[in-house]
Amino acid sequence: MSTAEVLASVDIVALRLPPGSEHLQVLLHRREREPHQGQWALPGVIINGRTPDTSLQSAAHRALSEKARVQPHYLEQVGTEGNAFRDPRGWSLSTCYLALLPARQEVKDEQLAFFDLADVADSRVLLPFDHNLLARRACERLAAKSVYSSLPLYLLDTRFTVLDALGAMQACLGQPVNATSLRKRLERLRVLGWVRDTGEKNQPPMGRPQQLYQYMAQGQGPFMFDRSLLPEGS
Incomplete structure (x- = not known):
């Protein structure tokens, strides 16, 4: 990536509340490529002139279908985080979306798994980039609107x-x-x-x-x- 480029992405904080549970869970995706290959992260997609997305919303739906493989009951943009340090490839921006999933949502792909949201938001489960921060931002938005x-x-x-x-x-x-x-x-x-x-x-x-x-x-x-x-x- 040249110094003139900024890497842009859309990342999803997808939450479920299993029946009978008192704690929210967040869906994570195991990264398939570098940087941070093999680590658990928020499901997301890169957006640029070569991707088919016509808006941030359409990119969020692509992330949900291609990476998270779920259909949410609700989807909302939370905000954008960006700096020169969050990604080892250089300057980057991430627009974060909050997605609320069905209570009985399951995942069958071994590259996907649900984790306790509090563990992720409090960085007891460490995610790459600034995905722990994005999870906290989504958690704060959910609480404020609730x-x-x-x-x-x-x-x-x-x-x-x-x-x-x-x-x-x-x-x-x-x-x-x-x-x-x-x-x-x-x-x-x-x-x-x-x-x-x-x-x-x-x-x-x-x-x-x-x-x-x-x-x-x-x-x-x-x-x-x-x-x-x-x-x-x-």
């Missing part, structure tokens, strides 16, 4: 309970959430047509049967509330 939106519901099964929704909210925020406040949000979403009462119930191993709901997203983005889910000072 306070005011229905974003965590994209992580749930097609049918979910109030307790499932509570778990997703807490996993995204990284702190406890008042169950009554969450129930009020779900009721508002139900009235507005964003959540449907299926009329069905599941029977947990212990306790009472729980009502099953379905998230009916309207448009491409989450519902935005006018108040924070968390009390002031949180």
Whole structure:
């Protein structure tokens, strides 16, 4: 790469929340070429005049299909990081995207695996380039938007309970959430047509049967509330 060139890429922080889990997981891809061949990294693609992408969004979809091999419930651009040191090949830029995957998303390729998001965000699992930083940026965006939106519901099964929704909210925020406040949000979403009462119930191993709901997203983005889910000072 000449000194006049800047390497540009799109990298994906793809998250899932397995049923019954309290912790988010991030999908990583084992690099197949240098630099950092054989290391786990965020799935991503290079973008330049020779690639077929016509936008950053189309490059993100290419990364999801070619590298991550998943179809997300939700995709959002987080931001761009760049400097002369993050890549040993020279000056580079990475535009990071946050993707929320189905709760039961699985991977069959041995080059793909899910890791605990907290371990990656806190650099207990070290990734090449600045991918640990990108994971933290996506985690911060997810938490910030979850306070005011229905974003965590994209992580749930097609049918979910109030307790499932509570778990997703807490996993995204990284702190406890008042169950009554969450129930009020779900009721508002139900009235507005964003959540449907299926009329069905599941029977947990212990306790009472729980009502099953379905998230009916309207448009491409989450519902935005006018108040924070968390009390002031949180």
